[in-house]
Amino acid sequence: MSTLLDGRVAIVTGAGRGIGRAHALELARHGASVVVNDYGVSLSGEGTGETPAESVVAEIEAMGGQAVANAADVADFAAAEAMVHQAVEVFGGLDILVNNAGFVRDRMLVNTSEEEWDAVIRVHLKGHFAPLRHAGAYWRAEAKAGRTRAARVVNTSSGAGLQGSIGQATYSAAKAGIAGLTLVAAAELGRYGVTVNAIAPVARTRMTEGAFDTSAMPEPEDNSPLVAWLASEDAGDVTGRVIEIEGGTITLENAWAHGPSRDNGTRWSATDLGPVVRDLIASAPAPEPVYGA
Template sequence: MGICDGRTVIITGAARGLGRAYALAFAAEGANVVANDIGTSLGGEGRDTSAADQVVAEIKAAGGTAIANYEDITDWDAAKRIVDATVAAFGGLDVVVNNAGIVRDRMFVSATPEEWDATMHVHLRGHFCLSRHAVDHWRARQKAGDAVDARIINTTSGAGLQGSIAQAAYSTAKGGIAALTLVQAAELGRYGITANALAPSARTRMTEQAFAEKMATEGQTFDTMDPANIAPTVVWLGSAQSAHVTGCVFELEGGRIMLEDGWREGPVVDAGKRWAPADVGAAVDGLLAERIAPRKVWGTA
């Protein structure tokens, strides 16, 4: 008996890296896994349905239960077909793990509209379409009198939480996902749905290129960048045990679980009247002197 025994989970981008680690871990804890992946390149080009087939075969070989799915999460109708196929195969749906994403690294001064739109499309629209159809399914179940204990697990990033040089589009999309998570948590609790987000740090196709030195394993007794290190927290968030946790963003790396503190009100000064423009500078300087120093944007000195 695992902590997700009998629960059904859709994982997007499930064929490689973090998604594959999540799929294997959920299956090992008794979940029915729908491994969704269209098998694109890191930049989002091309298709390869065998990628999803491989992780499903691996789950089944280990005694788990899984099906592959090759639908495009950014397509509204296709996203509904993912939910419908899941319900048809397993009789229901309990967890959506929005993991799929692409990256188009580019300094802002060189960014193109096409790269910007592609990044927003996969990350933001992809998170929206599948989750929206899943929520329709869960609301219908609740209206029918079923007890709903559902989970949305989104994927943000350190880049989205603090910014990253040469990743304006990616950082913007991931920051938007963090904000989306807060809204989902606030709105969907009444239906028995929680929403949380992850900012995982692990070895993937994306990070191996951007952070090759950090991803290296030479001389390590514990491989902190193994994607499998992230999976236990994701599986727990998908379990019935996490019903009391919603609206949180967790930064995960190796054996570390860090709860993000988020934007909150900082130092304040109130003149009690309209400011004169010439006086604003001194007031802002005073606020800057009082604030807690923010984390630096990735890639800055």
């Protein structure tokens, strides 16, 4: 086993299957003690009665690592707080938070129900906010007590959130929100020794199978080395970044940046703006096409 994360304590949400499971195993291989969180739900978020987190804990223990299962609903504010407390109580602290939990309920925009919108936004966006909020509060308290930790957060966005994806308006909105949350959290938590980054992984999982041909897609574990490095003390100079990873290809996203502008010196007239806006668009790079367009 590697010593890259030796002595460090991690929480990985949605770690019972797919990408989250791969992250938990990879962190453990590099020496981290892992809280393996999984609520045990189906692809669309319904309860299944399964306990996949326990299976991942067994895998980690079989390789000689340390892990404990957690079945919290990560979008439940109190349960997320208890999950952070569990890491501290069982392993003596918390250094790494990998927010990964989520599910999909894909629909074209005009077919999306209010319940589907609320469920997907809740698990992805609030499910990132709640653990991050409580972990951040813990790290702030540690820093104020003179025990600043080299803390790391790795959030999970998606190409659907960065470029958009037809049939996934809700999922895309949630994942775009996670990218924005990452930027703000990085700026706010840096003073406490915390870095906050996001990955946009591409892999063959139960979320992608059936939606399109996944035969050429990387395996979930192909994304995890990047997570392990971002979780390490060596990555302390990298924060506020969104990185897309597809197997052996890593792409640093440029995110929103100011493009060409025109200053009128006074309030614009609506009837004058057509040529101005079109001129600005013509002088700017064309946006990448929405997936499925």
